[in-house]
Amino acid sequence: MxxxxxxxxxxxxxxxxxxxxxxxxxxxxxxxxxxxxxxxxxxxxxxxxxxxxxxxxxxxxxxxxxxxxxxxxxxxxxxDQPASYAQRARETQRTENDANRDEHLLESICRTEIDNLSAAFTPEMVSSMIETCEAIENARQVFIVGRGAAYPAAFQFAYAYRLFCDNGVLVDGHSGTFGDELRGIGRRDLLIALGAKPYIRDTVRAVEFARSQHCPVIAVTDSDVSPIATDALCKLVVRDTSQSFFQSFTASLSMMQALVALLVARGGHKALQRIAAAEEQLARFDTYLEE
Amino acid sequence: MxxxxxxxxxxxxxxxxxxxxxxxxxxxxxxxxxxxxxxxxxxxxxxxxxxxxxxxxxxxxxxxxxxxxxxxxxxxxxxDQPASYAQRARETQRTENDANRDEHLLESICRTEIDNLSAAFTPEMVSSMIETCEAIENARQVFIVGRGAAYPAAFQFAYAYRLFCDNGVLVDGHSGTFGDELRGIGRRDLLIALGAKPYIRDTVRAVEFARSQHCPVIAVTDSDVSPIATDALCKLVVRDTSQSFFQSFTASLSMMQALVALLVARGGHKALQRIAAAEEQLARFDTYLEE
DNA sequence: AAAACACCGAAACATATGTTTCAGATAGCG
DNA sequence: CGCTATCTGAAACATATGTTTCGGTGTTTT
Missing domain, CATH: 1.10.10.10 (Winged helix-like DNA-binding domain superfamily/Winged helix DNA-binding domain)
Structure with missing residues (x-):
């Protein structure tokens, strides 16, 4: 050397x-x-x-x-390292029951995640997502509910959405009871509910309540027949296959991010202006590190 | 095409x-x-x-x-990329003012996300993740910090981790001040810090504080030279390329999930038993919907 | 043998590239 | 405030690049 x-x-x-x-x-x-x-x-x-x-x-x-x-x-x-995806897969498979069990697991996780992701962007899903966007654009208020493992995706959407729209409500039950935050929900609103098996009771109840108030529901869930998806306006079915005991919410998160991107793209200048304003406000609060 | x-x-x-x-x-x-x-x-x-x-x-x-x-x-x-970045950019630009602009955008988002994901599971990253696991296994307490858009991934990890280990602390500053939760952090502990540009001040401060207490840091961030990654024990660099104004945290989330899966796999029976106990407890609380 | 044909390489061309230069901006300091 | 030292981006520069043109060579065809 x-x-x-x-x-x-x-x-x-x-x-x-x-x-x-x-x-x-x-x-x-x-x-x-x-x-x-x-x-x-x-x-x-x-x-x-x-x-x-x-x-x-x-x-x-x-x-x-x-x-x-x-x-x-x-x-x-x-x-020197032509570590191609296919090559890597072959190598890992060759040494399957070997010392590098961990590598193989991660490799397999990666593949599964990619599969989940592509399944979330099939043409049918894409058109459902566009429908969802239209529903969001026409809603008075947009409620987002996701408990437990589905919370990250719900939070992600609410956080980004709030940067350019002020009619989003994250129903997280952090303060007080869960139902309070849904008070006043009605037919001109929209509820986006996220959840996969095992379905958390709170989420299902929120969906049922919204429907009882004639509020349309967008379901981001793991099956067309999930209790969250019954009678939903749009069913955004995401795969959550995973190697661990835990379902993967990668596809959910990605889909929520894609919804945000789509909303912004359709919002045009107005959306971008609001984002700029929001970011400036954050900068004022000294939230970010300076360059 | x-x-x-x-x-x-x-x-x-x-x-x-x-x-x-x-x-x-x-x-x-x-x-x-x-x-x-x-x-x-x-x-x-x-x-x-x-x-x-x-x-x-x-x-x-x-x-x-x-x-x-x-x-x-x-x-x-x-x-070994299915479609080059440049090509993708050109494609998206070409069909920008088109009728089915939305479909193209989503299609392009999907590809980007997949790219981000595969970049997170390169051999180097995989070995870093395994190192990270060892560090977690040997830590007294595991602190997780992620603010703003990085919060979902942090939450995800903390939520899943708590199902089979009780030494995880999600530093979310929800109650009271941010620093309180880091009190007592020391050399036998571990801080997992998540964050991408623009870096949120709180996160960087948490990292600096941890380092001042000689606590090793795992950085899940967007660059080797991110302020979060300086002097980190492990740098888990994830790509966050995105079509929207918002960075994508899909890869971060996926990587955190993968860490959990890896920890469980290495934990063997003991981990699985704890998970079973945790789930039974949740069922007792009537959290889930019965079949 | 002449014409038609495909093939070839040197040179010309417009553009892109890596580097240097220079003048203005900015920050630090006495 | 002025002076210095550093930093920065536009422009200038020589060179390299991808492509086209054009004349020449050899082979085939009639």
Whole structure:
């Protein structure tokens, strides 16, 4: 070895001493190593939102003569570990009942998650999601309920939704009783209910209550015949296959995120303006770390 | 899309019908596929002892419009990505002002999410996750902190973890001040911190406090140089690329779920017994709907 | 033998790339 | 306040890149 230090490590260790703009460049490079190997310097600079000169300066700052040298290093790295997905699967399978049981488990989890995810974006689901969006756009208030393991996805949606709409209510029962928050729900509102087997009683009750008040329901659940999905306006059925005792809520979360993205895209300028305002407000509160 | 044939196969099948010089070029390309991905066209031509024009002609001979298209194909093969980031971006842009804009957006979101997910389960990440598990198993108390958009993933882990271990603490600041919950943290404990750009001040402060008390930190974040990741025991770097203004936390959530699954798998019978006990307790409380 | 044809490589071309230069901006300090 | 030192981005620069053009070569066809 000797002088052949790993440039990536060097970039990390020197990161603190770099100028702000160089940090931006360095950060992009660290986060997208394959870009260095495959794309041009100017293209990388463009993606990092930095002028080309900054990248050249970064090179000399970390003691690299030329971009070529840097690129070569990353190309070799890329060639050394052609850890393709398929190859990885084969390797892990070969050593199935072996010492690296853990690796195999994680590999299998990854595949399952990807399957769950693609199942959530089939054409039928996509059109259901678009319907859901229309329902949300026309609703007076949007209630979101998800208990237990479904709570993260519900929270995620409520959190993002609140950044550009103020008619969202996360029914989390954190303060006082659960039912209080649903008071006044009616036919012009909308309830988004999340939950998979085993169905949590609270969630089902919330759905039943909403329906009794003629409030339409969007069900994000694991089956067309789940107690949450009965008579729902839209049934967003997500797979939650998992290797562990615990169902996977990855697909639910992803779908909720996709709904938010879709709402924003359809909302156009107005939505973006509200987001900007919300973020500025957060910045005022000193929520975020400065650059 | 649709007619997305494999260009390498095309090269092989058409080989016989090519002119001698083109065969020389084709042959070199077949023998050195990574050269196509990494080097320039002229460089490849030089190595193949062929003028550049021959390579261009070869492109049109096999029905490829431009060398870029050819190179992109080989780059994707090298990365084993079903669709390149650039390609995806172009596709989405192309159909931006279209009738079925929504469908395209969702389709593109799905692909991005899958990319994020596979990036979270690369061999390096897998080994980091296993290290993380060992750290968790040896910790006295396990603190989990994630604010804002990172909260779902933190909650998810804490919720599942509590079903089979009782030394987990979700630092959510719901009651009283944030710092209170970290009181007494020390070198035998462990802090799992989640957060992506823009970094929420509270999270960073929690990390700094933990480090000042010599408590090791596991960082689930978006970059090796994120303020959360500095001096972390394990850096679990997850991609959060997203089509919307909002980062995607799908990969974070999935990784946390995977950690739980891994912990349970390594925990063996004991873990399963505890889970059974926890579920029975929940059933006693009438949490779930009966069948 | 001449014409028609496919094939080839040097050179021309417009564009893109990596690097350097320079002038303005910004922050630190006496 | 002024002075310095650093940082930054636009522009300039020489070079490299992908593609096209064009004339030349050899082979086939009539």
């Amino acid at each position: 000797g002088v052949q230090t790993d440039l990536r490590e060097k970039l990390i260790s020197d990161y603190a001493k770099l100028s702000p703009q160089m940090q931006k460049a360095a950060r992009y490079i660290l986060d997208h190593p394959s870009d260095v190997a495959l794309r041009s310097m100017r293209a990388v600079a463009r993606s990092a939102n930095v002028p080309p000169s900054t990248v050249t300066r970064l090179m000399s700052a970390i003691g690299v003569e030329t971009w070529q040298e840097f690129r070569d290093h990353y190309q070799n790295r890329l060639l | 649709g007619v997305q044939t494999d260009l390498r196969e095309k090269l092989i099948s058409d080989y016989a019908k090519l002119s001698p010089q083109m065969q020389k070029a084709a042959r070199y390309i077949l023998d050195h596929p990574s050269d196509v991905a990494l080097r320039s066209m002229r460089a490849v031509a030089r190595s193949a002892n062929v003028p550049p024009s021959t390579v261009t002609r070869l492109m049109s001979a096999i029905g490829v419009e431009t060398w870029q298209e050819f190179r992109d194909h080989y780059q994707n093969r090298l990365l």
